[in-house]
Amino acid sequence: MIFDTFTIKSRVRPVPDFPKPGVMFRDITPLYQSPKAMRMVADSLIQRYVEAPITHIGALDARGFLLGAVLAYELNKPLILFRKAGKLPADTLSESYATEYGEAEIQIHADSLEGGERVLLLDDLIATGGTLLAAARLVHRMNAEVVEAAAIIDLPDLGGSQKLQDAGIPVFSLCAFGDND
Known part of the structure; x- marks a missing residue:
């Protein structure tokens, strides 16, 4: 199947003022x-990634799980889950971070x-x-290496992909939405 950015972008629903005024939420449910x-x-x-030198797929809670499971299965790689705080039952490591809405923590x-x-x-999106x-x-x-951070959508105007690159992490996305999209 030939990749078509228009097909992907046309299936992403813009939801203005969600979850708060001034935010344009990009809903991938229609995709x-x-x-x-x-x-x-x-x-x-x-x-x-079929021939990429990766050993594990790390999927981010929650929409990253959807594609992460597919890729782990198709590439025959172990799937590791990055969950919101309090969702994993065994011993965990935690990391706090800032979002566009406030503070959060993953484990x-x-x-x-x-x-x-x-x-x-x-993940589904880089904001x-x-x-x-x-x-x-x-x-x-955990003494491991990040090969790349991948997403369906990049929102480059919010600066996340640049922050990842500045941290030495290569970034890949299938499409991008700017402020005017």
């Missing part, structure tokens, strides 16, 4: 409701990585980069 668009997204990411099971692994971080940067800090604390 998941389109088998063609979903297959295009999954196939594009699979093709990008990972302390035994998810042993050291030396090469992790692809995956301010806080969640992905926190996940990268957790990966580094």
